[in-house]
Amino acid sequence: MKKLITAILLMLFSIVMFAQSDYQQFSRIIGSYADRYADDEVIVLYENHYGVPRNTLVQLFGGFDFNWGNVALGLEISNFLDVPVRDLIGIYQDNLSGNGWGVIAQRYGIKPGSAEFHRMKAMMSNKSRYWRDIYVDYGRSRNPAIARRDRVFLNDKLIFLNPLSYREMKRIDKEIEKRNKEIAKREKKWMKQWGSENKKIDKQNKKIRKEQEKRVKMNNR
Numbered sequence: 001m002k003k004l005i006t007a008i009l010l011m012l013f014s015i016v017m018f019a020q021s022d023y024q025q026f027s028r029i030i031g032s033y034a035d036r037y038a039d040d041e042v043i044v045l046y047e048n049h050y051g052v053p054r055n056t057l058v059q060l061f062g063g064f065d066f067n068w069g070n071v072a073l074g075l076e077i078s079n080f081l082d083v084p085v086r087d088l089i090g091i092y093q094d095n096l097s098g099n100g101w102g103v104i105a106q107r108y109g110i111k112p113g114s115a116e117f118h119r120m121k122a123m124m125s126n127k128s129r130y131w132r133d134i135y136v137d138y139g140r141s142r143n144p145a146i147a148r149r150d151r152v153f154l155n156d157k158l159i160f161l162n163p164l165s166y167r168e169m170k171r172i173d174k175e176i177e178k179r180n181k182e183i184a185k186r187e188k189k190w191m192k193q194w195g196s197e198n199k200k201i202d203k204q205n206k207k208i209r210k211e212q213e214k215r216v217k218m219n220n221r
Contacts, residue, residue: 048144134147
């Protein structure tokens with residue numbers, strides 16, 4: 001009997017952990033798309049898609065561990081459950097060990113394996129593809145209005161947050177500034193590598209052309 005109970009508990013634990021990994025994967029994927037751009041660009045995309053003011057998005061960024069993937073997930077779950085996002089932040093911050101999203105889902109009745117869980121999972125899968133395409137299109141056009149495509153406009157009651165103190169806002173702004181510097185540094189390094197690779201390719205092409213011209217001259221003799 002004890003072995004059976006242990007087996008059931010292990011199975012339930014595995015299901016919960018598997019569900020948690022779905023939320024983490026969504027956050028990680030969306031965050032990886034956002035990490036290619038400066039925060040101001042991400043903010044404008046989110047403004048266009050969710051209809052959330054800039055100041056609120058900055059607060060959410062700080063509240064959800066400075067991760068734009070978490071911000072997107074928080075807004076999507078808020079809309080999915082019709083629960084104020086400030087309530088989700090509170091639960092998330094109480095469970096920073098990595099299981100915050102699973103706790104949030106279960107707190108509002110989304111049990112792993114249930115029909116509602118599968119509906120939420122489908123929503124995250126669709127949204128992951130959506131943001132993948134949006135960021136690709138934005139990289140080409142730099143037009144944030146493309147995020148209005150199939151937009152999710154959250155109502156005010158879901159996104160209302162109490163104003164942060166000056167010190168807290170300063171902390172968030174400092175983190176954003178740090179992140180933007182890291183992105184600029186990475187882009188500069190990439191451009192340098194790109195220029196170096198182009199020089200190598202040009203040099204190789206020049207060498208090939210010379211060899212071709214040499215062969216042509218030899219054949220014409």
